[in-house]
Amino acid sequence: MKISFTFEPKPAVQQELQQQFPTHDFRFGKGAAPERDTAIWVTYGEDVKVAAIENLPELQWISVASAGVEKMPLSLLHSKEIIVTNARGIHKTPMTESIIGHILAIYRNLPAIYTLKNEQTWEKPRGSKELRGSSALIVGPGAIGEEVGRVLTAFGVEVTGCNRSGKTIEGFSNTVSLEKLDDQLGSADIVICLLPSTPETHRLFTIEKFQLMKNTALFMNFGRGNVVSEKVLVEALKAGEIGGAVLDVFEVEPLPESSELWGLPNVVISPHVSSHSDFYVERAMEIFSRNLSKWEQGEIDLENQVDLKLGY
Incomplete structure (x- = not known):
């Protein structure tokens, strides 16, 4: 079976895969x-286009080494019954550290x-406050949000989750469904958006x-940039509707030099780096290896399988 990678893991990772699965034909480029007879395509997802899929008649499974799949032609993949998995969950450690780091810094x-x-000035700045006793609303608490909530709880923060179903999340003070989001926004000191x-x-x-x-309130967007219009966010910040924002994702990336966000003093701009880690590819390949072992046994209920109708 031909397995095509359209990115190149480190040589040691390539060698380990080939040793673990010697019956497969791995191609790294x-x-x-991907070559026309590819059955499994391992990719970061951005190169999965309609033309590419149409040129792969034997394609059965796409393993995406990142979490986001929104740019892929999901309806086409669904119609062709191609399985898609992602690397959901591998970001929880670096992203939690990034989010907590920004909160503590502020x-x-x-x-x-x-x-x-830097100014060599001995002066005691005003405005420091304690995190303990504050409240946080985590919107879209998947694996990352659950870990953020766990750490915030350890700091003495009251954490509420807001997810699609309203299903209870262990360790959170409260969980509500997305349709009840408006009821929770007014009581949160920190609103953390992690939505797909x-x-x-x-x-x-x-x-x-x-x-x-x-x-x-501090608004933090570490999910996807298109959950909020930049124009709306700028308006809310300039009008004082919220106290500030920490943004790791944007509607347009890279963020244009002309964006008003650059000039707002109550905005922290992070260039989509919160998930970066030396262990990123290693963790993604661990998920892929577990899934490939299942695949060899004829299992199609794979880890992190994407619901192509829902888009995550």
């Missing part, structure tokens, strides 16, 4: 199109301290939702 006023150091990109979540955060929030 960064930027190269609450303990670290940016001001760093600025004073789907028709249901597209521009979910309207100006009315920001108006429901505390004018001191």
